[in-house]
Amino acid sequence: MISLKQLTKVYGRGPDAVTVLDRLDVEVASGEILAVVGPSGAGKSTLAQCINLLERPTSGQVVVNGEDLSGLPEHRLRVARRRIGTVFQSASLLSRRTAAENVALPLEYLGVTPAEAKARVAELLERVGLSHRAHHYPFELSGGQRQRVGIARALALRPSVLLSDEATSGLDPETTRSVVSLLRQLRDDLDLAVVFITHEMDTVLHVADSAARLDRGRIVEQGRLVDLLTDH
Ligand code: ADP
C-alpha cells in the first residue's frame, strides 16, 4: 500500500515560492485503485513525480509498505524506485526496441541474467495479452497494445504500487476501456495499489474504487467512488 502524508511541494523560495501540492493526505490499499482527477495546473504531474520519487517533496512523506521513501538518501532511491512501477502517457517505449526488449529494459538495468529476463518478459507479455506481439516494434502496434507493453514494463521489477500517469489520455474510448479493464485485472491478480492520475473524469468512473479531486494543489474531495457520485 502507499500513503501520502501531508505531502507538500513548493517550488521557488521567498516571495516567488509557489505551493504546487499542499499537505495531501492520501492512502491507497493493496488491491485498490485510487483515481486522482483534476484540471490542468492542479498539480497532477508534480504529484506523479513525487510518487515515483523523481521529485523530492518539500515536506511530508511518501510511505510504501510502511517505509517513508521520500527522505531516503540518493543512493538508496534507485532500489526504492523498484517498488513503484510507472505507466506513462503514450507508453514512452523505445522505438528501436521490440515489445519484448522494451519490457526487458528495467531487468537489464538490474543485471538479471538473460535467461531469467526472458522468462520474466514472456510471463509479463502473457499477463497483458501480448504474447503474439513480442517481437513487433512499437510502430507496428496499436495505441492500446503499446500501452499494454508500457504496463508490462512497469511491472517488470514486481512493484507493489502501479502509478498510471495519464496512461489512457489520448486513447479512444474503446481502447481506454480495454486498458482500464486490464488494470483492474492486474490490481486483483497482483494485489497492486494503483494510483490512476488523469484529467479525464469519464475514465475515472470505469476504473477507480475511490477518487481524490485535486484543485490548485489541494484535495478538495475524496472518498469511495459510489459516495462521490451520489453526492452530485
Ligand atoms: P497538472 O499536471 O495537473 O497540469 P502540474 O503539476 O504540471 O499540474 O503543475 C501544477 C502547477 O505547478 C502549475 O501551476 C505549474 O506552473 C507549477 N509548476 C510545475 N512545475 C514547476 C516548477 N518546476 N517550478 C515552478 N512551478 C512549477
Ligand code: ADP
Ligand atoms: P531507470 O530505471 O534507470 O530510472 P528509466 O527511468 O529510463 O531508467 O526507466 C526505464 C523504464 O523502466 C521506465 O519506463 C519504467 O517503466 C521502468 N522502470 C524504472 N524503474 C522501475 C521500477 N522501480 N519499477 C518498475 N518499472 C520501472
